[in-house]
Amino acid sequence: MTINTPTIAESTPAMGPTTRGARAIRLPRSPKVIAGVVILIVFALVAIIGGWIAPYSPNLTNESWVQHVLVAGTGPGTHIPADYYPLPLPPSPSHWLGTTVFAQDVWSQLLVSTQATVAVGLLAAAMSTVLSIIVGVTAGYLGGGADEGLSLVGNVFLAIPGLPLLIVLADYVPSAGTSIFLVSLIIAITAWAYSSRVLRAQTLSLRNRDFVEAARVSGEGRFRIIVVEVLPNLIPIVAASFLFTTLYAIGAYVAISFLGLAGSPTSSPPGLWNWGNMLRETFASDAVRGGWWWWWLPPGLCIAVLGTGLALLNFGIDEFINPRLRAEGLSRKAARRLGITRRPKLGLTPVVRRPALKVDTTTHELGTP
């Protein structure tokens, strides 16, 4: 994962002071956004009910769930007592995703793991977003010395590489892995700086708009102006950075679990089942070399698909924030129907406010606001 919302800082949101109550983000209804929403809903559902619908406990081991292979040179006909090594079973009707080399059910582990992974992603993103709003908006609105100081802190955190810092923190707080809250907190500490920088830039540009000026002149308090006038106009950016941070947090959680820093489910105190832990076990057991794809592919693919879902939804928000990015929400056919050429056309990027509805052909020819 890499930065995917770089345009935010430079672009101006296509909105001024909105009427109260009508501030919901209207996402463009492109296939990308719909796909993103569907993916997120599915994973959210699994995160909630995964523990109930899992056929077995993720820790349950059963001798009959592995194939016992005789070690060559032992057992009957030799002087050495028979020795067996386990081979995991490929997918079958009784084990949809096969079993692990530890004789556990992969499908159950995958379902149960979804919960902690998604929970940490969301919680860490929520914490980091709150932190970035507090720092970014305060810095942007207050300006002066407060801005200098807070921006400096943000820039320092931005410059220190996140994962290594995370590794050192998690290494010294061994109990972090047992608690969703703690691990989220540690991830949030390393994640807030980028969003805060973006929010600061946007607040800076909002601060001098007329409606904020008007509120100030009419004697509204500083806190009230920030909460009532400034914050609502930052919602799309906050949403985009929330999604981006969720993606980052899931990646970070999976990474530290893969490194064994978030506790393993079998250690004491037991860590939480998550996709990173599953991948760690497959890697430690050399599952790739063993050819046991059913064990190591599913958790990785889950991360990738969930991450793609988040990124696709982010596209929707990007297109909401920056109308210039919007036009390709249209299919080729729909575009032709609306009379928009999709050829590269300089300075005249087709802009459609509501792709599903009829579009006044004069507006998009004039370019963007």
Place this chain on the structure above:
Amino acid sequence: MRALLRRLGVYVLAAWVAITVSFLLPRVVPGNPVAGAIARAQSSGICNAYCIKAIEEQLGFNIHTSIWTQYVQYLGNLVHGNLGFSWSENANVTSLILSYLPWTLGLLGVATILSFLAGTVIGVVMAWRRGSLVEWLLPAATFFQAIPYFFLALVLVLIFGQTGSILHWFPSLYGYDIYGVDPGMNLPYIGSVLQHAVLPAATVILASMGGFILSMRNQMVTTMDEDFVLVARAKGLRNSRVVWYAARNALLPCVSNFSVAISLVVAGQILVEIVFNYPGIGYHLYGALGALDYTLVQGIFVVITLVVLAANLLADVVYVLIDPRARQEA
């Protein structure tokens, strides 16, 4: 110049914060890291009374000096390039890290530069040919961007690696053929190093390129609406020239966002090295974590931070060189 000095100030501060964090953590965190470290060192049978004392001193336990004195001493040691002694490797941390560093820097440098160049070009083409078939790269880039680096590494091992099960094209373990060649300036060794770098580099490039593509594309789309591009077009300049003008300007924000990108790439590469047993910093960090070798972990953390900060500074210098406004100011 002032802007550059300001950035330099931020980086110096960041380095100081990182160093201080790595100094303070073992001293303020609840629980006793010394006990764990000693138990670990003793299990490998090399930890006598002196070793215990050394560990305690390094982690700041049982020594009767104030934390301030320790801190000053720690900083003094750092200035002299002394990062302590690693008990798992039984060697000086500084010399250990210096021996890991070329592997990491080589891989990181080549992969990041290739990925940035390729990603930028693809992003430009994608923005320019919006609506054409190139647009199909967008979901693909998104998908690759969301895949964890180490998982992509596992997939590449499966498909192309010699320890995988499909094509067996490239070696997928270690930095060179540790049984077949002697390290040194000889052809077989260099060939082997290059061969072994193919898969790790491919992983880092593939995984990081998505982000560069997307950010360049979005910038380019936005820039192409600017008036100066319209003017360039109206003057009747060749298409390639117009694209060049737009791309040059779209590139600026991408370069200034490089710091976020590079720290993600570094994070990813740490894990990639582990998958490939590639003998760089990341792989040894994994070993040090497993061996509870806090001194080595801290040393590696400090060095990785310094490397990232240096890369940031480099990006800032490049920014000043390519942006006339920044150059004028400087």
